[in-house]
Amino acid sequence: MTAPLDLDQLQSFCAIADCGSFTEAARRVNKTQSAVSMQIKRLEERLGHPLLTRDGRTVALTEHGEALYSRARRMLRINFEIMDHFSDGDLKGSIRFGVPDDYAVRLLPVILSSFQRTHPKIVVDVRCQPSEELLEGMKKGKYDLIVFTQGTNHEYGELFRTERMFWVASHGGQALSTEPLPLAGGLHCCWKDNAVEALNRIGRDYRIAYTSSNAMAIASAVLTDLAVGFLPESALQPGMRVIAEDRDLPRLRDAEIAIMRASHAYGGIYDALASHIVASMGNLDGRDALPMAAE
Amino acid sequence: MTAPLDLDQLQSFCAIADCGSFTEAARRVNKTQSAVSMQIKRLEERLGHPLLTRDGRTVALTEHGEALYSRARRMLRINFEIMDHFSDGDLKGSIRFGVPDDYAVRLLPVILSSFQRTHPKIVVDVRCQPSEELLEGMKKGKYDLIVFTQGTNHEYGELFRTERMFWVASHGGQALSTEPLPLAGGLHCCWKDNAVEALNRIGRDYRIAYTSSNAMAIASAVLTDLAVGFLPESALQPGMRVIAEDRDLPRLRDAEIAIMRASHAYGGIYDALASHIVASMGNLDGRDALPMAAE
DNA sequence: CCCGTTCATCAAAATTCGTGATGGGGTTTC
């Protein structure tokens, strides 16, 4: 029987795909750059096809690389699930954890309560801020581990979830038909760029009508018909009206949710929390992916 | 970052779970018994819990072992998918492949045609027989690789698919209300045991009305209202009426479809075919499994 | 045009892993 693939190699491969760099990926998986380089070399030899194009400064996936990537992700996701299940309940320590407040409201209670149940001795110190500020805080060493929305800022972490973005308005409100379109969004919110870019693409006029770093405040701006908002699926709230795509608003890009860790935040309690987050809210396991042959 | 699990260990673990023996599993994964034993030891140390109970002659999964098993299977299934995708189209040779004829009708054309497309130089010599005879043929060296229904015979292979079994009758036929119940089944068909056992359990009287080693013949016996049949999901045909569970027939055990290989049939072209089969008709990837926390 | 960064490569070192032999414990057989 031909031996199965090496998950360690696949992890390195995915890390490279995520951050577009061997060197950076090596940091993430706690190896030297040359180790990662050789792992990929062996992986490519094993599969008989190049997986990454090294083109000067940029590293990109080949077609085969793409096909492998989604499968490798699924495997790693399951690996996280297992790690989460078996991770030691005796671990203790504290983690400074940052998360954007829009997710905090909806997802955190569920995730953290089950985490607290399995890891009663780990203190999770949660702080809620917009993604941009979380990244800044991370640079200043204020966090051990953050969840953030990546993409428009040019920071990339361990991608583990994507979410559809929706335009939302209040039921029966006027905002949607107002010209220029009044928008409500976070001050430094990276989604704003997504929305503004999308509007520019179709040449629709708009103005920023309301700005706040507090997600609840944005939500109420929308609900009171002050403005039109743009939210990820899991931040939608009852009372909001999702605007169908055929209206004249452009489709928004999906939001990419990733984890970033401080350089010391690997192993032990940090892995426990990261695995738990990925296992319980990751959606990149490709369960709805097509069979390989169909691609 | 804590290193991911070793798929090689998981493969050995699954092999043990499948056949209930370290020694036999070792044969399957082409290792010595001691190698497998140590792999499991390392795996258990890694996860911090015993996964298998060694109790005299029998090896069984612990609760943690069960939880791991389904995840490991999913990972291995994905591994097969990848192997299938990347497997070398230049492989050549011929494979004597056996499969029960009921599956042959429905599933083989799809699977073999896509296999032929990706591996034009491999000749697959297909023979259709009931599972029992395939196993006999395998012992006599007549096959390189077979797909069979395991369970009632005490042979176990690499389990890769389970199927719901159904009682079927013809539309508007009388057979179902005849006493004793007339049955149609394969001569040495292992499903017969399943059905007979199920009927005995509820004390329902029956007689074997029709027997043939040809699945088409059985199907026509059912369709012409000669008898009631019992078929796996994928062998159901238009014109058959599936008998709902609330009628007075007992629920049948699921059929377990497995692969068995001759001892020489590992690596190269054999892996290519086995991977392809598992990747394209395996259903044990646990996509409908509950999240681990819920178990 | 130089400097900094990135990735590939190499040989040596370290680690990991499998092997074959051995032993204990349980089961079957006579």
Add this chain to the structure above:
DNA sequence: GAAACCCCATCACGAATTTTGATGAACGGG
């Protein structure tokens, strides 16, 4: 009930694999 048997765990050793740190070539920004 003893002997033969089968199964799994363990051990020391040797083999294979992997990582490392150093080095070189290619590229791009300032």
